[in-house]
Each structure stands twice: as C-alpha cells, then as structure tokens.
Amino acid sequence: KAGVTQTPRYLIKTRGQQVTLSCSPISGHRSVSWYQQTPGQGLQFLFEYFSETQRNKGNFPGRFSGRQFSNSRSEMNVSTLELGDSALYLCASSQFDREGEKLFFGSGTQLSVL
C-alpha cells in the first residue's frame, strides 16, 4: 500500500498570502488529521476529519481551516500568512483494527513564509 502522500513537499510564500496543502491518506483510511511542527512549539494538533466531517479542532486561529473530500483526501488552508506560520505541516491518516488505533504520517510540507 502507498503511504500518506503530502503535496507539495516545499512551499515558499510571503506574508499576507494564502496557501493550500494537500494530503492523500492511505487507501482505506477514512480519518485524516493535521499537525504543525515548529522548533519553538513542537508538534501541535490542528484538526482531524472523519467521513468529511471535522471531528476535532486544535487551538489555532480561524485562519487555519481544512476540509475532507468524499475520497478521504484532505486539504488545509492558511489565509493571511504570518511569519510565525513557517513550519512543517504533517498529515496523518489512521485505521482502527483489532490492535486499536494507529496513525501513519506523511513526509510533511515545509512552509516558509517570508
């Protein structure tokens, strides 16, 4: 099976712009979650989606939004970019099997805001 795929791998934007990141989960996984990783704040949960519905949301401003499509692919959008939004954005998809819940991460999108 192919792993979690995130595109693009790298992105450079300027302050005030908006950006859309894409995530394709592992085939058969219906749940997708997003995380932000920065040197200062570490790994922080952004939001998660299950069957096109946002199931949980982290403590981020409304400039951060996401959605999930019927094929489970997900996108996250950041509007009015700020310098502090520079980070590695990680997407994960999950499955629940007889061993319980397991999250599998993609390689991330490195966003640099100039």
Add this chain to the structure above:
Amino acid sequence: AQTVTQSQPEMSVQEAETVTLSCTYDTSENNYYLFWYKQPPSRQMILVIRQEAYKQQNATENRFSVNFQKAAKSFSLKISDSQLGDTAMYFCASGLYNTDKLIFGTGTRLQVFP
C-alpha cells in the same frame, strides 16, 4: 488536559548497546493510547511502537520495547542492539480513543555512534 513530558533532550549510545528513553504523561481519562514515534532527518514521523492503557503487558516490536508503568504514568522506550539507523528524534505521544488528536512530548534526540 493531557500532557506528555520528555525530560531528556539528547541521548547518545554506542552501536549494539541498549538505550532507554524516558516519557511521563498525565491524563484523567481511562481509555487512551501511548505511542513512540521516530523522526529521522527525512522528517517523516514513523510509528515505532504503541501501547493501549488497559493492557498490562508491555508492547514489543523487534528491538523496541516499552516499560509501561500505569500508576506512575511512565512510558519509557528501550532500544536494544542500537543501530546507526536508529539515529533520530524520538517523540512520545498520548491519544484518546476515537480521536486522532495526539499530544506530543518535546522529543529526545538520539545519536547512535559507531
């Protein structure tokens, strides 16, 4: 609220030796999972091992094993026969049932020396 603490920012070990990474957590919930993830320089988060809180038996995956002390809220990772490829950041995380929201520790940078 859940918290995860990793008190060792950096560790080093010689190849073939054994090393233990520490993690403590706090939660008021009864149904939760604990994870160890590895993040090599490629920055992809790789699931190393997971433990369900209700299971008393410590999880084991090949050279990786955990020492889960529920009463002490401790979840340490033991790497046996360390290999150069084990060099990476290691993150401890906790999560509740029915959600992909994980709370991560600040990580431990492990260097394996030849």
